[in-house]
Amino acid sequence: MNKPIGVIDSGVGGLTVVHELMRQLPKEKLIYLGDTKRCPYGPRTPEEIKKFTWEMVDFLLTKDIKMLVIACNTATAYTLTELQNKLSIPVVGVIQPGARAAIKSTVKDYVGIIGTEGTVKSNAYSHALKMLKPNIQSTSLACPLFVPMVEKGILNGPEALETVKQTLSPFLIKEEMDTIILGCTHYPLLKDVIQQVVGPEIILISSSEETARETSTILQVNQLLNINNGLCAHQFYTTGDVGLFTSLTQKIFNSNIENLKSVSIEKVVI
Template identity: 60%
Template sequence: MDRPIGVIDSGVGGMTVARELMRQLPNEELIYVGDTLRCPYGPRPKEEVIEYTWQMVHFLLKKQIKMLVIACNTATAFTLQELKATLDIPVLGVIQPGARAAIKGTDNLQIGVIGTEGTIKSKAYADALHQINPFINVSGLACPAFVPMVEQGVLDGPEAHKVVRETLEPLKQNSSIDTLILGCTHYPLLENMIQQVMGEDITVICSGDETAREVSVILEYYQLLYQSNRLPNHHFYTTGDKQLFEKIANDWFDTPILNIHSLQLEVTQQL
Protein backbone atom coordinates (compact mmCIF):
# COMPACT_ATOMS: atom_id res chain seq x y z
CA MET A 1 0.00 0.00 0.00
CA ASP A 2 1.44 3.34 -1.07
CA ARG A 3 0.91 5.28 2.16
CA PRO A 4 3.60 6.34 4.65
CA ILE A 5 4.39 5.01 8.11
CA GLY A 6 4.08 7.65 10.82
CA VAL A 7 6.72 7.82 13.55
CA ILE A 8 6.41 10.10 16.59
CA ASP A 9 8.84 10.96 19.36
CA SER A 10 9.43 13.62 21.98
CA GLY A 11 12.53 14.74 20.07
CA VAL A 12 15.44 13.28 18.12
CA GLY A 13 15.61 9.92 19.90
CA GLY A 14 13.04 8.27 17.68
CA MET A 15 15.49 8.63 14.82
CA THR A 16 17.09 5.46 16.20
CA VAL A 17 13.82 3.69 15.37
CA ALA A 18 13.41 5.49 12.05
CA ARG A 19 16.90 4.53 10.92
CA GLU A 20 16.22 0.88 11.64
CA LEU A 21 12.87 1.07 9.84
CA MET A 22 14.62 2.56 6.81
CA ARG A 23 17.21 -0.23 6.90
CA GLN A 24 14.75 -3.10 7.32
CA LEU A 25 11.99 -1.69 5.09
CA PRO A 26 13.90 0.17 2.35
CA ASN A 27 10.85 0.69 0.11
CA GLU A 28 8.59 2.21 2.77
CA GLU A 29 8.19 5.96 3.20
CA LEU A 30 8.30 7.51 6.68
CA ILE A 31 6.90 10.71 8.11
CA TYR A 32 8.67 11.49 11.36
CA VAL A 33 7.54 14.05 13.94
CA GLY A 34 9.91 15.03 16.75
CA ASP A 35 8.46 17.38 19.38
CA THR A 36 11.87 18.84 20.19
CA LEU A 37 10.37 22.12 21.41
CA ARG A 38 8.74 20.40 24.38
CA CYS A 39 11.26 17.63 24.92
CA PRO A 40 11.81 15.86 27.30
CA TYR A 41 8.47 14.21 28.01
CA GLY A 42 9.81 12.16 30.93
CA PRO A 43 9.30 14.74 33.71
CA ARG A 44 5.94 15.94 32.37
CA PRO A 45 2.56 14.98 33.89
CA LYS A 46 0.78 12.07 32.23
CA GLU A 47 -2.06 14.29 31.00
CA GLU A 48 0.38 16.62 29.25
CA VAL A 49 2.17 13.74 27.51
CA ILE A 50 -1.18 12.41 26.31
CA GLU A 51 -2.17 15.85 24.97
CA TYR A 52 1.12 16.37 23.12
CA THR A 53 1.06 12.86 21.69
CA TRP A 54 -2.43 13.36 20.28
CA GLN A 55 -1.32 16.60 18.63
CA MET A 56 1.38 14.69 16.75
CA VAL A 57 -1.04 11.90 15.88
CA HIS A 58 -3.64 14.30 14.46
CA PHE A 59 -0.98 15.87 12.25
CA LEU A 60 0.05 12.46 10.91
CA LEU A 61 -3.50 11.31 10.32
CA LYS A 62 -3.89 14.23 7.91
CA LYS A 63 -0.95 12.71 5.99
CA GLN A 64 -2.91 9.47 5.50
CA ILE A 65 -0.45 7.23 7.34
CA LYS A 66 -1.11 3.48 7.23
CA MET A 67 0.57 2.68 10.57
CA LEU A 68 1.68 4.60 13.65
CA VAL A 69 4.91 3.86 15.51
CA ILE A 70 5.24 5.51 18.92
CA ALA A 71 9.03 5.81 19.08
CA CYS A 72 8.95 7.31 22.57
CA ASN A 73 8.86 5.14 25.67
CA THR A 74 7.09 7.73 27.82
CA ALA A 75 4.39 8.28 25.21
CA THR A 76 4.09 4.51 24.74
CA ALA A 77 3.60 4.00 28.47
CA PHE A 78 0.88 6.65 28.71
CA THR A 79 -0.97 6.48 25.37
CA LEU A 80 -0.51 3.13 23.59
CA GLN A 81 -3.70 1.44 24.75
CA GLU A 82 -5.83 4.52 24.09
CA LEU A 83 -4.41 4.99 20.60
CA LYS A 84 -4.83 1.32 19.72
CA ALA A 85 -8.45 1.42 20.87
CA THR A 86 -9.22 4.65 19.00
CA LEU A 87 -7.39 4.53 15.68
CA ASP A 88 -8.34 2.32 12.74
CA ILE A 89 -4.72 1.73 11.72
CA PRO A 90 -2.11 -0.52 13.41
CA VAL A 91 -0.30 1.15 16.32
CA LEU A 92 2.97 -0.11 17.81
CA GLY A 93 4.97 1.20 20.75
CA VAL A 94 8.55 0.44 21.73
CA ILE A 95 8.04 -1.20 25.14
CA GLN A 96 6.69 -4.64 24.29
CA PRO A 97 9.29 -5.33 21.56
CA GLY A 98 12.09 -4.28 23.93
CA ALA A 99 10.73 -6.47 26.72
CA ARG A 100 10.53 -9.51 24.47
CA ALA A 101 14.10 -9.01 23.28
CA ALA A 102 15.38 -8.64 26.84
CA ILE A 103 13.78 -11.90 27.95
CA LYS A 104 15.46 -13.66 25.04
CA GLY A 105 18.79 -12.13 26.07
CA THR A 106 18.86 -12.79 29.82
CA ASP A 107 20.37 -15.89 31.42
CA ASN A 108 19.86 -15.07 35.11
CA LEU A 109 16.42 -13.36 34.83
CA GLN A 110 17.92 -10.13 36.19
CA ILE A 111 17.02 -7.29 33.81
CA GLY A 112 17.80 -3.59 34.18
CA VAL A 113 15.79 -0.78 32.61
CA ILE A 114 17.00 2.78 32.20
CA GLY A 115 14.62 5.45 31.00
CA THR A 116 13.00 8.80 31.67
CA GLU A 117 11.33 9.55 34.97
CA GLY A 118 7.91 9.03 33.40
CA THR A 119 8.79 5.65 31.91
CA ILE A 120 10.39 4.32 35.10
CA LYS A 121 7.56 5.58 37.34
CA SER A 122 4.96 4.00 35.05
CA LYS A 123 6.55 0.55 35.57
CA ALA A 124 5.55 -0.16 31.98
CA TYR A 125 8.63 -2.29 31.30
CA ALA A 126 8.26 -4.24 34.54
CA ASP A 127 4.62 -4.93 33.67
CA ALA A 128 5.51 -6.01 30.12
CA LEU A 129 8.31 -8.27 31.35
CA HIS A 130 6.19 -9.85 34.08
CA GLN A 131 3.36 -10.54 31.66
CA ILE A 132 5.76 -12.80 29.78
CA ASN A 133 7.69 -14.20 32.75
CA PRO A 134 6.56 -13.38 36.32
CA PHE A 135 9.90 -14.56 37.73
CA ILE A 136 11.93 -11.78 36.08
CA ASN A 137 13.58 -9.39 38.54
CA VAL A 138 13.54 -5.82 37.20
CA SER A 139 15.85 -3.01 38.34
CA GLY A 140 14.80 0.40 37.04
CA LEU A 141 16.80 3.62 37.00
CA ALA A 142 15.67 7.04 35.78
CA CYS A 143 18.37 8.91 33.86
CA PRO A 144 17.01 12.47 33.54
CA ALA A 145 20.31 13.93 32.28
CA PHE A 146 20.52 11.75 29.17
CA VAL A 147 17.73 13.15 26.97
CA PRO A 148 18.73 16.85 27.28
CA MET A 149 22.31 15.85 26.52
CA VAL A 150 21.28 14.01 23.33
CA GLU A 151 18.91 16.80 22.27
CA GLN A 152 21.84 19.22 22.41
CA GLY A 153 23.94 16.90 20.27
CA VAL A 154 26.39 16.05 23.08
CA LEU A 155 27.02 12.40 22.23
CA ASP A 156 30.67 11.97 23.22
CA GLY A 157 33.56 13.57 25.04
CA PRO A 158 34.83 13.64 28.64
CA GLU A 159 31.85 15.48 30.10
CA ALA A 160 29.36 13.14 28.46
CA HIS A 161 31.31 10.12 29.74
CA LYS A 162 31.29 11.60 33.24
CA VAL A 163 27.52 12.12 33.18
CA VAL A 164 26.87 8.57 31.93
CA ARG A 165 29.26 7.01 34.45
CA GLU A 166 27.87 8.89 37.46
CA THR A 167 24.24 8.31 36.42
CA LEU A 168 24.63 4.56 35.96
CA GLU A 169 26.77 3.95 39.07
CA PRO A 170 23.82 3.03 41.36
CA LEU A 171 22.56 0.43 38.88
CA LYS A 172 26.01 -1.01 38.36
CA GLN A 173 26.79 -1.27 42.07
CA ASN A 174 23.43 -2.45 43.41
CA SER A 175 22.20 -5.04 40.94
CA SER A 176 23.26 -8.31 39.36
CA ILE A 177 21.67 -7.69 35.97
CA ASP A 178 22.98 -9.42 32.87
CA THR A 179 20.70 -7.53 30.45
CA LEU A 180 19.98 -3.81 30.18
CA ILE A 181 17.06 -2.32 28.26
CA LEU A 182 17.65 1.16 26.87
CA GLY A 183 14.13 2.26 27.77
CA CYS A 184 14.30 5.54 25.88
CA THR A 185 14.89 5.86 22.16
CA HIS A 186 17.39 8.67 22.80
CA TYR A 187 19.71 6.34 24.67
CA PRO A 188 21.03 4.29 21.71
CA LEU A 189 22.82 7.50 20.68
CA LEU A 190 24.82 7.01 23.90
CA GLU A 191 25.03 3.23 23.59
CA ASN A 192 28.81 2.94 23.30
CA MET A 193 29.35 4.92 26.50
CA ILE A 194 26.62 3.01 28.31
CA GLN A 195 28.18 -0.30 27.27
CA GLN A 196 31.62 0.84 28.44
CA VAL A 197 30.30 1.88 31.84
CA MET A 198 28.18 -1.24 32.41
CA GLY A 199 30.80 -3.67 31.06
CA GLU A 200 31.00 -5.95 28.06
CA ASP A 201 29.33 -8.82 29.93
CA ILE A 202 26.03 -6.90 29.99
CA THR A 203 23.71 -7.43 27.02
CA VAL A 204 22.33 -4.06 25.95
CA ILE A 205 18.90 -4.09 24.29
CA CYS A 206 17.87 -1.29 21.92
CA SER A 207 14.10 -1.46 21.63
CA GLY A 208 14.18 0.39 18.31
CA ASP A 209 15.77 -2.56 16.50
CA GLU A 210 13.10 -4.93 17.77
CA THR A 211 10.32 -2.44 17.03
CA ALA A 212 11.35 -2.23 13.38
CA ARG A 213 11.20 -6.01 13.06
CA GLU A 214 7.68 -6.05 14.47
CA VAL A 215 6.57 -3.25 12.12
CA SER A 216 7.57 -5.45 9.19
CA VAL A 217 5.56 -8.38 10.55
CA ILE A 218 2.48 -6.22 11.23
CA LEU A 219 2.52 -4.61 7.78
CA GLU A 220 2.78 -8.01 6.13
CA TYR A 221 -0.03 -9.42 8.29
CA TYR A 222 -2.39 -6.57 7.35
CA GLN A 223 -1.21 -6.64 3.70
CA LEU A 224 0.04 -3.06 3.97
CA LEU A 225 3.59 -3.56 2.69
CA TYR A 226 4.66 -1.50 -0.32
CA GLN A 227 5.37 -4.16 -2.91
CA SER A 228 7.52 -2.37 -5.52
CA ASN A 229 11.08 -1.11 -5.52
CA ARG A 230 11.61 2.65 -5.19
CA LEU A 231 13.70 5.33 -3.59
CA PRO A 232 11.35 6.49 -0.81
CA ASN A 233 10.76 10.16 -0.09
CA HIS A 234 10.95 10.47 3.72
CA HIS A 235 9.86 13.61 5.57
CA PHE A 236 11.03 14.74 9.01
CA TYR A 237 9.30 17.43 11.09
CA THR A 238 10.61 19.18 14.18
CA THR A 239 8.80 21.58 16.50
CA GLY A 240 12.08 23.05 17.75
CA ASP A 241 15.47 24.14 16.41
CA LYS A 242 15.55 22.98 12.79
CA GLN A 243 19.30 23.47 12.34
CA LEU A 244 20.17 21.41 15.42
CA PHE A 245 17.68 18.73 14.41
CA GLU A 246 19.21 18.61 10.93
CA LYS A 247 22.75 18.33 12.33
CA ILE A 248 21.86 15.43 14.63
CA ALA A 249 19.89 13.69 11.87
CA ASN A 250 22.71 13.91 9.36
CA ASP A 251 25.24 12.73 11.95
CA TRP A 252 23.06 9.73 12.77
CA PHE A 253 21.75 8.54 9.39
CA ASP A 254 23.86 6.83 6.77
CA THR A 255 22.64 9.12 3.98
CA PRO A 256 21.73 12.83 4.14
CA ILE A 257 18.17 13.63 5.24
CA LEU A 258 16.84 16.09 2.67
CA ASN A 259 13.26 16.80 3.71
CA ILE A 260 13.40 18.40 7.16
CA HIS A 261 10.59 20.80 8.03
CA SER A 262 9.63 23.07 10.89
CA LEU A 263 6.26 22.29 12.46
CA GLN A 264 3.92 24.11 14.78
CA LEU A 265 1.52 21.61 16.28
CA GLU A 266 -2.12 22.54 16.62
CA VAL A 267 -4.10 22.11 19.80
CA THR A 268 -6.78 19.63 18.77
CA GLN A 269 -9.45 17.52 20.40
CA GLN A 270 -8.82 13.83 20.77
CA LEU A 271 -10.77 11.52 18.49
Protein backbone atom coordinates in the same frame (compact mmCIF):
# COMPACT_ATOMS: atom_id res chain seq x y z
CA MET B 1 -0.42 -0.39 0.07
CA ASN B 2 1.67 2.60 -0.93
CA LYS B 3 0.67 4.87 1.94
CA PRO B 4 3.38 6.02 4.41
CA ILE B 5 4.16 4.83 7.93
CA GLY B 6 4.01 7.56 10.57
CA VAL B 7 6.65 7.70 13.31
CA ILE B 8 6.50 10.01 16.34
CA ASP B 9 8.91 10.86 19.14
CA SER B 10 9.45 13.57 21.72
CA GLY B 11 12.67 14.57 19.94
CA VAL B 12 15.41 13.05 17.80
CA GLY B 13 15.71 9.72 19.63
CA GLY B 14 13.03 8.07 17.52
CA LEU B 15 15.31 8.46 14.51
CA THR B 16 17.16 5.40 15.83
CA VAL B 17 13.92 3.49 15.15
CA VAL B 18 13.54 5.19 11.75
CA HIS B 19 17.06 4.11 10.83
CA GLU B 20 16.18 0.49 11.57
CA LEU B 21 12.84 0.73 9.77
CA MET B 22 14.66 2.02 6.68
CA ARG B 23 17.05 -0.93 6.86
CA GLN B 24 14.41 -3.61 7.33
CA LEU B 25 11.65 -2.07 5.19
CA PRO B 26 13.44 -0.29 2.33
CA LYS B 27 10.29 -0.05 0.19
CA GLU B 28 8.28 1.79 2.84
CA LYS B 29 7.87 5.56 2.93
CA LEU B 30 8.29 7.06 6.41
CA ILE B 31 7.00 10.33 7.82
CA TYR B 32 8.73 11.31 11.06
CA LEU B 33 7.68 13.96 13.55
CA GLY B 34 9.91 14.88 16.47
CA ASP B 35 8.47 17.24 19.09
CA THR B 36 11.86 18.75 19.91
CA LYS B 37 10.30 22.02 21.05
CA ARG B 38 8.67 20.36 24.08
CA CYS B 39 11.28 17.65 24.67
CA PRO B 40 11.85 15.95 27.08
CA TYR B 41 8.52 14.28 27.86
CA GLY B 42 9.91 12.37 30.85
CA PRO B 43 9.27 15.04 33.52
CA ARG B 44 5.82 15.90 32.09
CA THR B 45 2.53 14.97 33.71
CA PRO B 46 0.53 12.07 32.20
CA GLU B 47 -2.03 14.62 30.98
CA GLU B 48 0.64 16.64 29.15
CA ILE B 49 2.17 13.51 27.63
CA LYS B 50 -1.23 12.40 26.30
CA LYS B 51 -2.05 15.87 24.95
CA PHE B 52 1.29 16.28 23.20
CA THR B 53 1.18 12.76 21.77
CA TRP B 54 -2.30 13.25 20.35
CA GLU B 55 -1.20 16.52 18.75
CA MET B 56 1.60 14.63 16.98
CA VAL B 57 -0.78 11.87 15.95
CA ASP B 58 -3.38 14.31 14.62
CA PHE B 59 -0.70 15.97 12.48
CA LEU B 60 0.41 12.66 10.97
CA LEU B 61 -3.17 11.55 10.33
CA THR B 62 -3.43 14.47 7.89
CA LYS B 63 -0.68 12.72 5.89
CA ASP B 64 -2.90 9.64 5.35
CA ILE B 65 -0.59 7.21 7.15
CA LYS B 66 -1.38 3.48 7.11
CA MET B 67 0.32 2.67 10.43
CA LEU B 68 1.68 4.53 13.46
CA VAL B 69 4.92 3.74 15.28
CA ILE B 70 5.30 5.42 18.67
CA ALA B 71 9.10 5.66 18.81
CA CYS B 72 9.02 7.16 22.30
CA ASN B 73 8.98 5.06 25.44
CA THR B 74 7.23 7.68 27.57
CA ALA B 75 4.49 8.22 25.00
CA THR B 76 4.15 4.45 24.55
CA ALA B 77 3.75 3.95 28.29
CA TYR B 78 0.92 6.47 28.62
CA THR B 79 -0.91 6.41 25.27
CA LEU B 80 -0.40 3.11 23.42
CA THR B 81 -3.59 1.38 24.57
CA GLU B 82 -5.71 4.49 24.03
CA LEU B 83 -4.32 5.03 20.53
CA GLN B 84 -4.82 1.38 19.61
CA ASN B 85 -8.43 1.56 20.77
CA LYS B 86 -9.27 4.84 19.04
CA LEU B 87 -7.41 4.70 15.75
CA SER B 88 -8.49 2.64 12.75
CA ILE B 89 -4.88 1.95 11.72
CA PRO B 90 -2.37 -0.40 13.42
CA VAL B 91 -0.32 1.18 16.23
CA VAL B 92 2.92 -0.22 17.65
CA GLY B 93 5.03 1.08 20.54
CA VAL B 94 8.59 0.36 21.63
CA ILE B 95 8.09 -1.16 25.09
CA GLN B 96 6.80 -4.66 24.28
CA PRO B 97 9.45 -5.22 21.58
CA GLY B 98 12.17 -4.05 23.99
CA ALA B 99 10.91 -6.33 26.75
CA ARG B 100 10.89 -9.33 24.40
CA ALA B 101 14.46 -8.62 23.32
CA ALA B 102 15.56 -8.43 26.98
CA ILE B 103 13.90 -11.76 27.80
CA LYS B 104 15.83 -13.38 24.95
CA SER B 105 19.08 -11.84 26.15
CA THR B 106 19.16 -12.38 29.91
CA VAL B 107 20.71 -15.54 31.32
CA LYS B 108 20.42 -14.65 35.02
CA ASP B 109 16.81 -13.44 34.67
CA TYR B 110 17.72 -10.05 36.09
CA VAL B 111 17.14 -7.03 33.87
CA GLY B 112 17.95 -3.40 34.50
CA ILE B 113 15.77 -0.69 32.95
CA ILE B 114 16.94 2.87 32.37
CA GLY B 115 14.52 5.47 31.09
CA THR B 116 12.96 8.87 31.59
CA GLU B 117 11.19 9.75 34.81
CA GLY B 118 7.83 9.25 33.11
CA THR B 119 8.67 5.81 31.73
CA VAL B 120 10.11 4.61 35.04
CA LYS B 121 7.09 5.90 37.00
CA SER B 122 4.73 4.07 34.67
CA ASN B 123 6.34 0.68 35.45
CA ALA B 124 5.51 -0.22 31.86
CA TYR B 125 8.69 -2.22 31.28
CA SER B 126 8.55 -4.16 34.53
CA HIS B 127 4.91 -5.07 33.79
CA ALA B 128 5.79 -6.10 30.23
CA LEU B 129 8.67 -8.27 31.46
CA LYS B 130 6.50 -9.96 34.10
CA MET B 131 3.78 -10.66 31.54
CA LEU B 132 6.32 -12.44 29.37
CA LYS B 133 8.21 -14.20 32.17
CA PRO B 134 6.64 -14.08 35.67
CA ASN B 135 9.81 -15.09 37.55
CA ILE B 136 12.04 -12.41 36.06
CA GLN B 137 13.55 -9.71 38.29
CA SER B 138 14.03 -6.12 37.22
CA THR B 139 15.24 -2.81 38.61
CA SER B 140 14.45 0.58 37.09
CA LEU B 141 16.47 3.78 37.17
CA ALA B 142 15.42 7.21 35.89
CA CYS B 143 18.11 9.08 33.96
CA PRO B 144 16.72 12.62 33.57
CA LEU B 145 20.01 14.12 32.32
CA PHE B 146 20.41 11.84 29.31
CA VAL B 147 17.75 13.20 26.92
CA PRO B 148 18.70 16.90 27.30
CA MET B 149 22.33 15.90 26.76
CA VAL B 150 21.50 14.02 23.55
CA GLU B 151 19.28 16.83 22.27
CA LYS B 152 22.28 19.18 22.68
CA GLY B 153 24.40 16.82 20.58
CA ILE B 154 26.64 15.69 23.46
CA LEU B 155 27.01 12.00 22.62
CA ASN B 156 30.56 11.30 23.81
CA GLY B 157 33.56 12.93 25.46
CA PRO B 158 34.35 13.77 29.10
CA GLU B 159 31.00 15.44 29.90
CA ALA B 160 28.97 12.54 28.55
CA LEU B 161 31.15 9.98 30.31
CA GLU B 162 30.96 11.74 33.69
CA THR B 163 27.19 12.25 33.45
CA VAL B 164 26.57 8.61 32.53
CA LYS B 165 28.96 7.36 35.22
CA GLN B 166 27.30 9.38 37.99
CA THR B 167 23.77 8.55 36.83
CA LEU B 168 24.32 4.80 36.52
CA SER B 169 26.31 4.40 39.75
CA PRO B 170 23.39 2.57 41.51
CA PHE B 171 23.51 -0.11 38.80
CA LEU B 172 27.24 -0.72 39.01
CA ILE B 173 26.92 -2.70 42.26
CA LYS B 174 24.26 -5.13 41.01
CA GLU B 175 26.37 -8.14 40.06
CA GLU B 176 23.36 -10.33 39.23
CA MET B 177 22.19 -7.96 36.46
CA ASP B 178 23.31 -9.11 33.01
CA THR B 179 21.03 -7.09 30.72
CA ILE B 180 20.00 -3.43 30.61
CA ILE B 181 17.13 -2.10 28.53
CA LEU B 182 17.79 1.30 27.02
CA GLY B 183 14.24 2.40 27.82
CA CYS B 184 14.33 5.60 25.80
CA THR B 185 15.01 5.88 22.07
CA HIS B 186 17.50 8.68 22.75
CA TYR B 187 19.74 6.34 24.75
CA PRO B 188 21.16 4.25 21.86
CA LEU B 189 22.93 7.46 20.82
CA LEU B 190 24.84 7.15 24.11
CA LYS B 191 25.31 3.38 23.79
CA ASP B 192 29.11 3.44 23.48
CA VAL B 193 29.48 5.59 26.60
CA ILE B 194 26.95 3.53 28.56
CA GLN B 195 28.73 0.31 27.55
CA GLN B 196 32.04 1.80 28.67
CA VAL B 197 30.57 2.59 32.09
CA VAL B 198 28.69 -0.68 32.77
CA GLY B 199 31.31 -2.96 31.24
CA PRO B 200 31.41 -5.35 28.28
CA GLU B 201 29.71 -8.21 30.15
CA ILE B 202 26.38 -6.32 30.29
CA ILE B 203 24.12 -6.69 27.24
CA LEU B 204 22.46 -3.40 26.25
CA ILE B 205 19.04 -3.74 24.64
CA SER B 206 17.72 -1.19 22.18
CA SER B 207 14.14 -1.77 21.06
CA SER B 208 14.76 -0.35 17.58
CA GLU B 209 15.46 -3.64 15.77
CA GLU B 210 12.63 -5.50 17.50
CA THR B 211 10.19 -2.65 16.84
CA ALA B 212 11.07 -2.68 13.15
CA ARG B 213 10.53 -6.45 13.02
CA GLU B 214 7.14 -6.10 14.71
CA THR B 215 6.19 -3.32 12.28
CA SER B 216 7.10 -5.55 9.35
CA THR B 217 5.03 -8.43 10.73
CA ILE B 218 1.97 -6.24 11.33
CA LEU B 219 2.19 -4.78 7.83
CA GLN B 220 2.38 -8.27 6.35
CA VAL B 221 -0.50 -9.67 8.41
CA ASN B 222 -2.71 -6.70 7.50
CA GLN B 223 -1.62 -6.82 3.83
CA LEU B 224 -0.27 -3.28 4.06
CA LEU B 225 3.23 -3.82 2.69
CA ASN B 226 4.31 -1.43 -0.05
CA ILE B 227 4.57 -3.21 -3.40
CA ASN B 228 6.08 -0.21 -5.20
CA ASN B 229 9.76 -0.65 -6.12
CA GLY B 230 10.45 3.08 -6.51
CA LEU B 231 12.69 5.12 -4.22
CA CYS B 232 11.00 6.33 -1.03
CA ALA B 233 10.87 10.07 -0.41
CA HIS B 234 10.83 10.10 3.37
CA GLN B 235 9.60 13.22 5.16
CA PHE B 236 10.92 14.64 8.42
CA TYR B 237 9.27 17.24 10.63
CA THR B 238 10.43 18.92 13.82
CA THR B 239 8.63 21.33 16.11
CA GLY B 240 11.93 22.89 17.13
CA ASP B 241 15.16 24.18 15.64
CA VAL B 242 15.90 22.75 12.19
CA GLY B 243 19.64 23.40 12.47
CA LEU B 244 20.08 21.37 15.65
CA PHE B 245 17.84 18.60 14.31
CA THR B 246 19.94 18.45 11.14
CA SER B 247 23.24 18.18 13.02
CA LEU B 248 21.91 15.30 15.11
CA THR B 249 20.50 13.44 12.12
CA GLN B 250 23.90 13.64 10.47
CA LYS B 251 25.34 11.74 13.43
CA ILE B 252 22.61 9.10 13.27
CA PHE B 253 22.50 8.52 9.50
CA ASN B 254 26.06 9.61 8.63
CA SER B 255 24.56 11.76 5.90
CA ASN B 256 22.20 14.68 5.39
CA ILE B 257 18.47 14.00 5.31
CA GLU B 258 16.17 15.67 2.83
CA ASN B 259 12.58 16.90 3.16
CA LEU B 260 13.03 18.36 6.65
CA LYS B 261 10.60 21.05 7.78
CA SER B 262 9.73 22.83 11.01
CA VAL B 263 6.03 22.74 11.95
CA SER B 264 3.72 23.94 14.71
CA ILE B 265 1.30 21.32 16.06
CA GLU B 266 0.18 22.85 19.34
CA LYS B 267 -3.55 23.23 19.78
CA VAL B 268 -4.71 26.25 21.79
CA VAL B 269 -7.19 25.27 24.49
CA ILE B 270 -9.74 28.04 25.13
